[in-house]
Amino acid sequence: MLIRWQGVAFLLLGALSGCGNGDTLESFGGPTMGSTYSIKYVRHAGLPAPDEVRFQVEQILADMDRQMSTYRSDSDIERFNALPANNCQAMPASILELVRVGEQLSVQSDGSYDLTVEPLLNLWGFGPQARGETVPTAEALADARKRVGHQHLRIEGDRLCKNVAVEVDFNSIAAGYAVDTIATRLEAMGIRGYLVEATGELKASGKKPDGSSWRIALEEPRDDQKVAERIIAVDGFGLSTSGDYRNYFEQGGKRYSHAFDARTGAPVSHTLASVTVIHPSALMADGLSTLLLILGPERGWDYAEKHDIGAFFVIRADTGFVTRTSHAFERLSAGKTE
Structure with missing residues (x-):
């Protein structure tokens, strides 16, 4: 199995319901990559049976495990x-x-x-x-x-x-790739409204049966409880959050995160607790959220602005957490693409 090393930081909002036009909201999920996955999609007449959709999704996840698992x-x-x-x-x-x-x-x-x-x-x-x-x-x-x-x-x-005995680890981008691959497969089957999530990375497209948007709550980076920092509607984008608050250890009074700067060979040491990226590709959102977490609150912010990346930063401060959003994040989370 693949094991994720990023924190799950999304709360999926909204009840599972149908509507008067005969469309229904199907859902299923299960274990994957050392965590879980979940699929929600709008079913209407003419689409494959739910069992077939689930088979196709789990085949993708099984193929990825055979190809990319470091376990x-x-x-x-x-x-x-x-x-x-x-x-x-x-x-x-x-x-x-x-x-x-x-x-x-x-x-x-x-x-x-x-x-x-x-x-x-x-x-x-x-x-x-x-x-x-x-x-x-x-x-x-x-x-x-x-x-x-x-x-x-x-x-x-x-x-x-x-040319050197290197070892490749895809855990910072594999789940995003899985989400994109599943979304492409759903669309090939005629499914237009869906929310695909794997180990916290997700992509949503279209609307729910009642015509409402897929709404995602960005979670405050806390271990003791789930608190929504911000709620956004998502249509046609992937979302990924990387954080250092659920995978770390302490020694000698110092905290060591699982996020590594490859140039130093050591865990990063800065005040950026988590960063969420919104991007048309869940794969790129996954990789970029890790990259920005490694760079930290200042270098990461500059990088996001330079490359027009939609990023939502949660930074530790003396009084708790403060947030900062890139211009692209405000534009994309508001549904504007230009």
Whole structure:
């Protein structure tokens, strides 16, 4: 199974109901990626039976598990990760697509975001091969950093190659990719109104049977209770939140987050508690929310404004939390696309 390392930070609002035109709101879900998924969609005459829709969705999730899971040794990516330096392996198109997205985000963040941080995750206690949460020695950290860096990967035709024994981890973008893939499959089956969610990443399109919008509450980053920071209507966009408030440990009075800056090899240390990104692609929303969390409240804000990214920042302050939104977030959450 894939294990997510981002916090779920959305509350789905609105009752499941039908309306007088005969349309109904179908829903189903289950376990995936170490968490859960849920599908809600508007069914009308002529659409496939709910069992067929569920079969198609779960086939996509099963395929992703076989290809991308870092928790099963027979997955495509784990077989690649086990290879020594200077080797190549044929890969499905989905993996090559995610590697290219990872390269794009790595370049745009000057190397802060990187898909090859698994040795660091394991070393600090957050990865699939972790042996306890602990602050590593300088020597161990230096050794792990030798095996980190997107520049050590290359694509040759349908093969993924490496010149150093790097290990690829898709957990920062896999769920967004799954959401986009499921949404595309639903649309191919004639479904126009839907809300797809996997491990907290989501995409919504169309309207509910009563004509109302899919409404999403952005959750305040708290462990003790769920509090809505803001409620937005979503149509045709993906949403992703990354936060440091549900996966961390403390040692010597210092807090260590699961979010890593690949340039330093250490967890980030800043006041940004969470960031939500709205984007036409759930995949890009997923990756960008991680990237902005790594960059922090100042660098992340500048990046979002420079690249016209819809981002909602929740920042720790002495009195609690303060929020800040990019201009693109205000525009997109209001339903404006220009």
